[in-house]
Amino acid sequence: MKTVLITGASSGIGEGLAKSFAEDGWHVIACGRDAARLEALHQHSPNVTIRLFDMTDRDACRQALAGIGADLVILCAGTCEYLDRGVVDAALVERVMTTNFLGPVNCLAALQPQMRAGSRVALVSSMAHWLPFPRAEAYGASKAALSWFAQSLRLDWEPKGIAVTVVSPGFVDTPLTRKNDFAMPGRVSVEQAVAAIRRGLERGKNHIAFPGGFGLIVRLLSALPAFLQRALLRRMVRS
Numbered sequence: 633m634k635t636v637l638i639t640g641a642s643s644g645i646g647e648g649l650a651k652s653f654a655e656d657g658w659h660v661i662a663c664g665r666d667a668a669r670l671e672a673l674h675q676h677s678p679n680v681t682i683r684l685f686d687m688t689d690r691d692a693c694r695q696a697l698a699g700i701g702a703d704l705v706i707l708c709a710g711t712c713e714y715l716d717r718g719v720v721d722a723a724l725v726e727r728v729m730t731t732n733f734l735g736p737v738n739c740l741a742a743l744q745p746q747m748r749a750g751s752r753v754a755l756v757s758s759m760a761h762w763l764p765f766p767r768a769e770a771y772g773a774s775k776a777a778l779s780w781f782a783q784s785l786r787l788d789w790e791p792k793g794i795a796v797t798v799v800s801p802g803f804v805d806t807p808l809t810r811k812n813d814f815a816m817p818g819r820v821s822v823e824q825a826v827a828a829i830r831r832g833l834e835r836g837k838n839h840i841a842f843p844g845g846f847g848l849i850v851r852l853l854s855a856l857p858a859f860l861q862r863a864l865l866r867r868m869v870r871s
């Protein structure tokens with residue numbers, strides 16, 4: 633039986649991935665902080681075992697993940713908070729950077745002694761850092777940092793036989809986006825997100841981005857000259 637370790641398995645994309653892998657007969661190590669939601673996942677399938685820890689706590693990560701080996705590690709847990717009208721809230725930025733960047737780094741550090749050749753790590757980033765969207769200073773920076781880290785790590789772990797995948801979703805309908813009060817073009821369901829991620833992982837892709845249409849638009853916008861890009865993004869600034 634193959635083993636997949638998934639952080640953020642108590643909600644949204646991570647929960648969808650955990651159910652999907654468990655239904656396909658994988659042993660799923662489901663990680664998060666919400667005991668009740670993770671217990672429900674275990675009730676859903678006996679293939680699911682649970683690890684409860686806050687990934688921003690390095691010691692807690694080390695203790696919870698000590699000795700755990702997995703064929704596939706999906707670091708999906710994350711958060712999103714936006715700045716309000718350009719007010720730089722240092723505590724907010726720290727929360728987002730700590731959760732989205734240092735959290736996965738803590739998990740990688742705890743898991744690396746057990747990672748074997750032939751295994752793969754997937755880090756869930758976002759398209760949010762492909763363009764400098766207003767209000768996404770903290771979220772975009774955290775995902776840019778995570779993606780950069782992953783791309784360097786891919787080179788350093790290649791000789792060990794460990795593959796690194798970056799996952800860049802557009803908008804997915806989860807509790808994280810349900811609190812957004814703006815239009816979310818191209819938003820897909822968790823089921824669609826899970827299918828896209830699993831397809832990409834099965835193909836051994838270094839980079840998985842979905843949905844394709846929205847991703848193409850963001851990519852094209854990011855290739856525009858800076859003055860044009862700024863003119864378009866300025867329309868999204870709240871007065």
Ligand SMILES: NC(=O)c1ccc[n+]([C@@H]2O[C@H](COP(=O)([O-])OP(=O)(O)OC[C@H]3O[C@@H](n4cnc5c(N)ncnc54)[C@H](OP(=O)(O)O)[C@@H]3O)[C@@H](O)[C@H]2O)c1
Nearest residue numbers: 640642643644645664665666687709710758803804806808
């Ligand atoms: N939804 C989207 O449109 C979208 C788009 C691009 C990228 N993403 C990325 O996809 C990932 C999953 O997002 P989602 O939409 O599925 O969000 P979600 O439904 O809010 O789930 C977030 C998950 O992260 C876990 N988590 C958060 N902080 C944690 C911490 N300190 N320690 C341990 N676990 C923690 C939560 O677990 P507990 O509640 O149990 O702590 C929860 O399981 C995130 O990295 C997000 O940035 C999402």
